[in-house]
Amino acid sequence: MILDRETTALLVDSTADLPDYLATDRNISMVPLTVYFGDEAYLDWVELKPAEFYERLKTAPQLPRTSQPSAGAFLERYKQLREHYKRVYSVHLSGKFSGTCASAEVAQSQIDGVKVIDSQLATGGIALLVDRMLQRIDQGSPEEEFDAYIERFVAEKTFFFLPTTLDQLHKGGRIGRASHLVGTLLNIKPVLIIDEGVIDVYKKVRGVSQALEVMRDGLVERTKPEMTTYVSLSHGLNEPVLSHLRELVEGVTDRKIEIRLTSIVGSVIGTYVGPGAVSLSFIQE
16 A cells, blocks of 8 residues: 555654644644643643743742543544544654553554554654654655654664753653763753663763764764764754754764754653753654
């Protein structure tokens, strides 16, 4: 079967933090997670946009909580999409961070034509996978090749990020193998990596500038000159640091680099990485 615009829909959860060109695409839809400030519940990206979220975070007496969509919410959306498309690819936040993917899998078991993908990523990393999937749908792709590409992307992608705090990752239970860094000196900046869906330490440096250089150097070390590297940048409303990271990436002259998208970290991921976090994700093709 050829997967194209007429046959195939993509569905994400809100932690994909899609930029506008993907969020408004007719073949892409989204199921939101929920963010709680105290007893007040908001649907991520629907009722709570990043600017309002980060502003509220400054004065919140305690950290927000988040919750995954129900299997019923996914099943309802799958049924709607299957009325119009033969295949639905449902792409989600790492199953090690959230039960979102598990909810989607429960719904998947009750309907045919749906494939659930654990991206082993978050935020702009998911958005980059969706971007690459959409390009293949635009061109028309045999289903076997499409599935093989997704498998390769999940295995070979890299996702670096620089949080502004480790406390929220720790308190939220999402810190993975980086837990030993909690309580270290403030001027130590850990560059973290998502490895097989789990957060780990890539390198520890002093200062933001060195951290960004480590991310840039990691891109060079993990890529080859002869292949195109597709890049996604994300930030929690931190334009100055994002601009610095972009300049470093664009300054790599011995690689063919295409920055595909820049996205804003939404309220669910922002709950755990803090305001001002930045990330760099990439894949070679």
